[in-house]
Amino acid sequence: MQLHVIDTGFFKLDGGAMFGVVPKTLWQRTNPADENNLCTWAMRCLLIEDGDRLILIDNGIGTKQDAKFFSHYYLHGDASLEKSIKQAGFAPEDVTDMFLSHLHFDHCGGGVKYNASTGAPELAFPNATYWSNAAHWEWATKPNxxxxxxxxRENILPMQESGQLQFIDPAAPSPFPQFDIFYADGHTDKMMVPIIPYKGKKVAFMADLLPSTGHIPLPYVMGYDTRPLLTLDEKAAFLEQAAREEYVLYLEHDAVNECCTVQQTEKGIRLGSTFPLNEV
Incomplete structure (x- = not known):
């Protein structure tokens, strides 16, 4: 098995929204904001190369929204989804499985594109099975x-209309022997966090359970989370296990750090070390 970092660029979100009730005087130490109170965030995906399967976890924000939409998020950086896949030695047609941690636009927008000739939506990975789970799909297609x-809708419904969408059943054998899945309900219903055995370690793709190293202290919970108290409990349990078992935490949104470890201290779980994935 080989893991490849897939960078899809950076965007900006309000720092207060990203840290909830934590005051700016604290969170700006790790995530400095610009003059508009916006912090820079990565949209870092992960490609798993394993035998005849090429599994992409999440796919960034995509390119199909209009200028007004993108003006809210200040996309920047030289990386793109297609460019990063090419740098890893592959093409979009090679992807066999498109695994979606959840269906928020910055995690799944790159999975659907508009046909340049017809303007109709089509899958960006034409040969891939797209994977979600039934509970989260219901949550996303009938949103609160x-x-x-x-x-x-334009990010989500074409997956189903293509006939290439499949659901993972948490109670059934997983279609992915390459990793285990931790289901989290605090950020959104049934978000999936893959935990991948790799080079003697466990690499956890943290999605929005832990957006950045700045979110490691338990009260640092996003204002976007639908059930913040549940996030506290889920994050506490997950990070305690990560500290005990020395997980490598792969960070989807940290603008600086690809990976980190955590450790138990007198003040609770805190940052251990940071490093790029290629050092695992």
Whole structure:
């Protein structure tokens, strides 16, 4: 098995929204904001090369939204989804499985594109099976008012209409022997966090359970989370296990750090070390 970092560029989100009730005087130490109170975040995906399967975990924000939409998020950086896949030695047609941690626009927008000739939506990975789970799909396609702006129909429905969408059943044998899946309900219903055995370690793709190293202290919970108290419990349990078992935490949104470890201290779970994935 080989893991490849897939960088899809950076965007900006409000620092207060990203850290909830934690005051700026604290969170700006790790995530400095610009003059508009916006912090820079990565959209870092992961490609798993394993035998005849090429599994992409998440795919960034995509390119199909209009200028007004993108003006809210200040996309920047030289990386792109297609460019990063090419740098890893592959093409979009090579991807066999498109695994979606959840269906918020910055995690799944790159999975659907518009055909340049017809303007019709089509899958960016034409030979891939797209994977979600039934509970989260229901949550995303019948969204609550709080999350409605994050679940965009044009990102989601073409997956089903293509016939290439499949659901993972948490109670059944997994279609992915390459990794285990931790289900988290605090950020959004049934978000999936893959935990991948790799080079004698366990690499956890943290999605929005832990966006950055700045979110390691337990109260540092996003304002976007639908059930913040549940996030506290899920994060506490997960990070305690990660400290005990020396997990490598792969960070989807940290603008600086690809990976980190955590450790138990007198003040609770805190940052251990940071490093790029290629040092695992």
């Amino acid at each position: 008012a709080r999350e409605k702006a994050s679940f965009l």
